[in-house]
Amino acid sequence: MTRASRPEQSQGPRRTAALPGEGVQRIHWIPGTDRLLAVCFCRTEREFEDPVELWDWLLAHPGTDSDAHDGLVLPYPERDSP
Amino acid sequence: MTSFIRNQWYVAAYGSEVGRRLFSRTVCGEPVLLWRTRSGEVTAMSDRCVHRRFPLSQEPSHLDGDQVVCGYHGFTYGADGVCVGVPGQRRVPRTARLATYPVVEQDSFVWVWIGERELADEKLIPRAPWLDRPGWTVVKGMEPLNARYGLLVDNLLDLSHETYLHGGHIGTPEVAETPITTEVDESAAVVRVSRHMDDAACPPFYATSTGIEGRITRWQDIEYHAPCLYLLHSRIAPVGTPPPAEEDGSDPDAFHVEVVYAITPETEGTTHDFWAVARDFAPEDEKVTDFLRESNRTVVLQDVVALDVLEQALQAEQEGYQELSINIDTGGLAARRILERLRREGAPAGEPAVAR
Numbered sequence: 001m002t003r004a005s006r007p008e009q010s011q012g013p014r015r016t017a018a019l020p021g022e023g024v025q026r027i028h029w030i031p032g033t034d035r036l037l038a039v040c041f042c043r044t045e046r047e048f049e050d051p052v053e054l055w056d057w058l059l060a061h062p063g064t065d066s067d068a069h070d071g072l073v074l075p076y077p078e079r080d081s082p
Numbered sequence: 083m084t085s086f087i088r089n090q091w092y093v094a095a096y097g098s099e100v101g102r103r104l105f106s107r108t109v110c111g112e113p114v115l116l117w118r119t120r121s122g123e124v125t126a127m128s129d130r131c132v133h134r135r136f137p138l139s140q141e142p143s144h145l146d147g148d149q150v151v152c153g154y155h156g157f158t159y160g161a162d163g164v165c166v167g168v169p170g171q172r173r174v175p176r177t178a179r180l181a182t183y184p185v186v187e188q189d190s191f192v193w194v195w196i197g198e199r200e201l202a203d204e205k206l207i208p209r210a211p212w213l214d215r216p217g218w219t220v221v222k223g224m225e226p227l228n229a230r231y232g233l234l235v236d237n238l239l240d241l242s243h244e245t246y247l248h249g250g251h252i253g254t255p256e257v258a259e260t261p262i263t264t265e266v267d268e269s270a271a272v273v274r275v276s277r278h279m280d281d282a283a284c285p286p287f288y289a290t291s292t293g294i295e296g297r298i299t300r301w302q303d304i305e306y307h308a309p310c311l312y313l314l315h316s317r318i319a320p321v322g323t324p325p326p327a328e329e330d331g332s333d334p335d336a337f338h339v340e341v342v343y344a345i346t347p348e349t350e351g352t353t354h355d356f357w358a359v360a361r362d363f364a365p366e367d368e369k370v371t372d373f374l375r376e377s378n379r380t381v382v383l384q385d386v387v388a389l390d391v392l393e394q395a396l397q398a399e400q401e402g403y404q405e406l407s408i409n410i411d412t413g414g415l416a417a418r419r420i421l422e423r424l425r426r427e428g429a430p431a432g433e434p435a436v437a438r
Contacts, residue, residue: 029261
């Protein structure tokens with residue numbers, strides 16, 4: 001049985017980043033719950049129950065342009081108050 | 083006004099469909115004539131004669147060497163689209179030329195650029211290397227879809243529908259029950275949706291093709307490169323199989339299937355649904371090849387039937403109808419937002435693009 005190598009493959013635990021790039025936004029479905037955790041690329045996080053509200057927040061925070069995040073990158077994840 | 087996203091590469095055909103016979107396919111409302119020169123190069127040009135708009139793909143139009151001869155009045159065009167002969171007169175009008183399209187043959191697909199020629203950049207074409215790589219065996223097809231392409235994007239970004247629409251083929255209860263992780267690279271127009279099932283039933287699609295008996299670890303990693311290319315990296319292994327090696331990603335004890343869709347708008351309400359399944363196991367086994375071809379086509383046709391009906395239902399809806407989105411739609415919503423941005427960016431100046 002022949003197998004090809006798969007250098008493109010990137011797998012891992014649920015909170016491991018798979019997509020490369022600095023501007024990647026991530027949404028985790030919190031295991032055992034119905035809630036979604038949105039993680040902006042500036043590392044601000046917030047939980048939601050509705051994916052539409054989640055995207056509205058993620059894209060408006062503080063703007064869709066990564067330049068708007070200049071100086072806002074945080075050393076550790078920080079919860080954004082609703 | 084249009085819902086098409088311009089200034090993008092789209093799959094117009096498989097390379098195997100294009101030869102020394104005039105072949106036509108409509109992409110984003112534009113009829114594209116495809117053929118190979120004697121040296122084997124694919125050319126793409128308008129499928130309408132400049133004279134009276136006769137389709138050049140329609141017999142008795144034909145190839146004469148590396149020239150296309152219109153079957154209605156004999157207008158003759160070179161591979162660059164320039165008209166080189168008209169009937170009954172020596173002078174060929176200067177404006178007599180067919181619009182041509184930038185074209186690239188890659189990963190078994192023929193890609194055409196729809197939009198402003200000067201913006202066409204081959205490096206922007208997303209890759210599906212498994213379709214043309216030693217060690218991988220591929221089955222493929224194309225089904226016409228009588229639905230807007232956005233419905234197929236919705237469908238493929240949310241695989242929880244496998245449990246219900248494709249039960250008995252690729253769906254098992256775990257697909258709909260397992261939480262997903264969604265990642266979005268807005269600037270690259272890529273959406274990734276991952277669903278890793280640690281202990282799941284093995285659906286017939288994989289049980290028959292891999293020979294696995296018992297429960298499996300099943301990973302579904304979707305990578306959607308808006309607007310046209312969708313990749314599903316599928317990993318199947320008996321429960322207890324070691325994960326891929328951290329250092330080099332090698333994964334010799336698992337089975338890998340790369341499911342590829344090219345989602346090409348034909349008209350505002352119809353879509354070319356290109357599908358391919360590449361595998362890295364049992365490469366020479368014709369029974370496995372035949373089974374995967376028939377099974378995947380069956381699954382694709384189940385989607386086609388459902389989406390055709392959905393398109394009709396949506397057309398009968400009042401303007402501004404409401405939908406309800408839940409967690410499983412996180413990736414699909416991201417794709418919709420990216421598509422809407424691309425639509426705005428690609429719209430000709432002064433023409434407001436509209437979402438459907």
